[in-house]
Structures are given as structure tokens and as C-alpha cells.
Amino acid sequence: MDQTLIDQLSEWHEADEHQRIVDTLLTIPEEERNYDAVSRLARAYNNLERYEEALAQFAFIAEPGQQDPLWHYRVGYALYYMGRYEEAVKAFGVADKLEPGDSDTLWLLKSSLRRAEKQRKHERRIAAKRAAALKNQGPDEDKVPFSGMSLSDFWEDSYYAREEYVNDPPTDELIASIEEELGYKLPASYIALMRQQNGGAPKNTCFPTEEATSWAEDHIAITSIMGIGREKSYSLCGDTGSQFMIDEWGYPDIGVVICDCPSAGHDVVMLDYRACGPDGEPEVIHVDQESDYEITFLADDFETFIRGLVSEEEFDTSEEDKEADLHRVATGEFSPLLKELCAQVTEVDQLPQKIRHICTQIVEEKGHFSFHADPLSYLMYDVQFWLYTKSYPDTGRQQYLDIYPKMIAFGGEFSQGGYAPGWITDWLDQRIGEGRIVQDHGRLRFTDQATAELIQQLETA
Incomplete structure (x- = not known):
């Protein structure tokens, strides 16, 4: 590539005009693209979040790229944002060996290691639940939700909560239609809680975690629990309900958003059906948009989550x-x-x-x-x-x-x-x-x- 084109590509990169980089470099016949051209094309695909295409380009220059820390870093970047954290760890590890101490590489390496461990824990949970299901050790269908727990003092009573969150008690017909719209069977414990009060702000809003999140080192916080309905904005199928958060805010399509958080949309609590299927008993997870929708496991089921909520005063430092x-x-x-x-x-x-x-x-x-x-x-x-x-x-x-x-x-x-x-x-x-x-x-x-x-x-x- 001549210097004029190189300068132009660099200017487009700084201006976030990555599609122009792709369009321009693709006009060059594939056999005429040198290492720098392919590397710039792959980087532009990365910046456009087209990671599969980026990896395909990096594969073309894999042999000369082995001694280039930027090649390994950019491959790791694509793998990281595809959720392939184990592979990303290897790529960032090589990049750090070739160019030790780069702050961006070290940060992504650390994050990849942490997320890879989370993936392994999730896979172990799935395997354990499937093994339990094969032995008929799944949840007891006859179990009475919240047995021995008083819910009379569970909800915070305020005008704001009543206006924004609390729906009329759900009928069997409404529950069935909401489940059909969402594509998931709601947990019996969730339905039981909504029959007691259909959505609202609980008095205890914090849930302890073993891992740090965007909210705190040792817990997450919620603002409300969404009710079963459509009329209130903050209900499962309301204007800002579960599907809205998935479609408009980009949350993963793996279940149902059930709680909003104090960050005003930048993190949520979800029912996660990946391990159990749409008719099973979902896990409860925290999803952090600001950390690329990072998932943190909270509880095996909804009832455990509700029983585990504690007052914010327990974490007041x-x-x-x-x-x-x-x-x-x-x-x-x-x-x-x-x-x-x-x-x-x-x-x-x-x-x-x-x-x-x-x-x-x-x-x-x-x-x-x-x-x-x-x-x-x-x-x-x-x-x-x-x-x-x-x-x-x-x-x-x-x-x-x-x-x-x-x-x-x-x-x-x-x-x-x-x-x-x-x-x-x-x-x-x-x-x-x-x-x-x-x-x-x-x-x-x-x-x-x-x-x-x-x-x-x-x-x-």
C-alpha cells in the first residue's frame, strides 16, 4: 500500500469510520493484500463487531503473525468478545510474552481468566443439573413455595412503587398468555410471589455475591421485581419489560429479565433457562451491560434468590x-x-x-x-x-x-x-x-x- 492510502486508513480509523476501511481494502484483490492491509482489515472487522470475519482475516496471516504481539492481541480481542475466553487467554498470554507490560493486554488477559473460570463454573452447574435430572432428583413439583417464610413484610409500600410496578393480581389466563409471549414457563415460586403482590419494590434489595460486579465487590442491588402483566411499564411484558431490555438494550436472549437495578438499565437480574430449557427451573443471574453483558451466577432458583435478599444496611460502609x-x-x-x-x-x-x-x-x-x-x-x-x-x-x-x-x-x-x-x-x-x-x-x-x-x-x- 502506498503512504497516501495508509494515511487515509489511519485517519478513518481515528474517526471510527471502520466500514470505509473495509470497503476500501476489499477493493484490493486478495492476493495483492500484504500483511499490513490484512491486519488493518481484520482490525476494522473487530471494531465493527464482526469478529468471525476478523478471525478469518487473521487466519490468512497467521504464520507471519506469530511474532507480532498486535496479531495475538487482536485475535484475543475477537475471541474475548465472542465469549471464547479460554482461547482469548492463550492469545493474550502470547501477546504479553512478546511485548510484556502492555496495560490493555494485561487488563484483557486478567478479564479473560476471570470470565473463563465463570464459564467453567457454569458448565459444571449444567452438568450437575443434567445428571440430577437423569436420576429424577429435580425439583419437587409438590413443594409449597416459600414454606416457612412470611411474605407479609416483604414489600416496600410507597406511592411510587404502586404507580410504577404493582399490577393487579394475575389470573391463570394472564399467566398463560405472558408465558406464551415470553416463550418460557415461569417458576412456580415466582408466580406464588406475584399472587401475593404482583410486582413492586422489596424492602431488602441486596443479594450477596462471591464475585465482584459493577455494583460492588460482594453484592448486587435491585430496585424492583417485575410483575406479571403488560399495563405497567416495569412488568414482564410492559413497555420497558423483559423483551424490551433484550431487544433494545442488548441483554442476552437466554431467559427473562425480572429485576431492574439502581443503574437505570445498565445491569439487570434475569431468569437463565440455558441449563434447564424453556419449561424447566431457571437459575437466577446478574447481567452487567457495562462489562459487555458479563453474567454472574446468583442462585439456583427464584425462591433461593428471594430468600437470600438482605438489607442494604448489611453492606453499608x-x-x-x-x-x-x-x-x-x-x-x-x-x-x-x-x-x-x-x-x-x-x-x-x-x-x-x-x-x-x-x-x-x-x-x-x-x-x-x-x-x-x-x-x-x-x-x-x-x-x-x-x-x-x-x-x-x-x-x-x-x-x-x-x-x-x-x-x-x-x-x-x-x-x-x-x-x-x-x-x-x-x-x-x-x-x-x-x-x-x-x-x-x-x-x-x-x-x-x-x-x-x-x-x-x-x-x-
Whole structure:
């Protein structure tokens, strides 16, 4: 490929115009595509989430790719997002041996190892349940749901819950029609609970977990349990019910969404029918959209899940967490990248102190150090973007999204210890929509007016 085409492909990559890369490279006869062309084509397929096609291209250059860490990394990337975690571990492992210490490789390697173990646990559960079924050791059909458990004090009574969640008691006809629409037989324990009250917010909203999730290190939280019906939005077949979450939010089509969570759609609790089939007794799982729909096992069945719900007070470490985060933002050392970027600024006096002051306000307001969609978080998104694009003016969208976690999200001592990529892309899309950030030949930058307004905000911070 000539240098003009290479430059054009690089510009399209930075501008997230991956289909143009594919269309252009496919015009080159297959036998004339060199290693770089095939590698760029496969990377574009990866970025378009067409992972099978990406792997097919990587296979064409497998022999010369054996000594290329990027080849192994990109193969691992495709395998990871296809859910083939065992294979992804091997690919990322080779990439790390060829180029030790790359932060992206190490993060995906660690995540692949964790998810591969989850897959193995799920497969063991399926095997055990199938073996039990063969021995007729399945659930007792005559068992009375919630025997010995009082449900009289289970639900939180509030106007909001009654208006948004609680349906009329379900009839046998309604239950049958909902099951037909969903394509799954609902658990007897779920139906029993809905006959007691058809949907709502329970008093106990937390469920302990053995593994960390996007919500917490040791538990998940729910907002409500969806009722059997169609009239209320938050019911199984309501406007924002199970099928909506699968069709519009991309949750896996493996069962029924039964609980929404405090993240407002970014994680849910589902009935998982993969091991039992549509007429069996489903497991209960947590699905995390922000972690590529990662699945965490919660309970063998719905009744076990309900019995296991506990009060949020059992996990309340808010005061200790707040004090720790206040200390972190006041004294934690900036990441090397953030220190480098701050050192280039002459427009704002004492910028590091101002950053610490804004982040202290965030912790005081939220009780913890994290950025979401509030005004102070958006100010910090703006600050980081301005700092980086001021020092690196050729930055494109994907380049910025890739570098973002190295400033504060995973910044060492002065760090949030993680972040949800969706918040960053939402912020970026909003700023572009407002006209505050513009794209110029694939490069992103604040407008002069937006920069001036940001500097003024910082001067008064």
C-alpha cells in the first residue's frame, strides 16, 4: 500500500469510520493484500463487531503473525468478545510474552481468566443439573413455595412503587398468555410471589455475591421485581419489560429479565433457562451491560434468590468509603500522564489543586470518588479532554477513549479504580451534539469558546 492510502486508513480509523476501511481494502484483490492491509482489515472487522470475519482475516496471516504481539492481541480481542475466553487467554498470554507490560493486554488477559473460570463454573452447574435430572432428583413439583417464610413484610409500600410496578393480581389466563409471549414457563415460586403482590419494590434489595460486579465487590442491588402483566411499564411484558431490555438494550436472549437495578438499565437480574430449557427451573443471574453483558451466577432458583435478599444496611460502609476517598483525592499522587498534562498548562494557575478541589466536591456530594452524568463529573470529563487534546492535538475519538483510563480512572493513587465506558461515550456524544467538541479530519478538539468557558470555570473553582 502506498503512504497516501495508509494515511487515509489511519485517519478513518481515528474517526471510527471502520466500514470505509473495509470497503476500501476489499477493493484490493486478495492476493495483492500484504500483511499490513490484512491486519488493518481484520482490525476494522473487530471494531465493527464482526469478529468471525476478523478471525478469518487473521487466519490468512497467521504464520507471519506469530511474532507480532498486535496479531495475538487482536485475535484475543475477537475471541474475548465472542465469549471464547479460554482461547482469548492463550492469545493474550502470547501477546504479553512478546511485548510484556502492555496495560490493555494485561487488563484483557486478567478479564479473560476471570470470565473463563465463570464459564467453567457454569458448565459444571449444567452438568450437575443434567445428571440430577437423569436420576429424577429435580425439583419437587409438590413443594409449597416459600414454606416457612412470611411474605407479609416483604414489600416496600410507597406511592411510587404502586404507580410504577404493582399490577393487579394475575389470573391463570394472564399467566398463560405472558408465558406464551415470553416463550418460557415461569417458576412456580415466582408466580406464588406475584399472587401475593404482583410486582413492586422489596424492602431488602441486596443479594450477596462471591464475585465482584459493577455494583460492588460482594453484592448486587435491585430496585424492583417485575410483575406479571403488560399495563405497567416495569412488568414482564410492559413497555420497558423483559423483551424490551433484550431487544433494545442488548441483554442476552437466554431467559427473562425480572429485576431492574439502581443503574437505570445498565445491569439487570434475569431468569437463565440455558441449563434447564424453556419449561424447566431457571437459575437466577446478574447481567452487567457495562462489562459487555458479563453474567454472574446468583442462585439456583427464584425462591433461593428471594430468600437470600438482605438489607442494604448489611453492606453499608459508606462513611468509611467516603473518608478513604476524601483522603485519596486530597493526597494521592497523580498518574504520570496526568502530571505530564498538567505541567503543560499555563492558562490556569494551580491546576492540580483545582482538580483536587473539584474531585473533593464530587466525593462530598456522592460519598465516593466516581464520575457519572452530573455537572461536576462532566466538568472533570471536560478537564481531562482539554488537557489531553491540548498536548496531543492529533487525537481521534478511539485514541481518546483508549487513553482516558490512564489519567484518573486507573491513575494509581489519585484514582477511581475503574470506570464505565458508557459514561464517557455519552459525555462525548453530548458535547459533540452541543457543538462544544468538533471533529476536524478525524481529530477531536474543543471549540475556542468551549475552551474559554472551561478555563473560566477552572479559575473560579
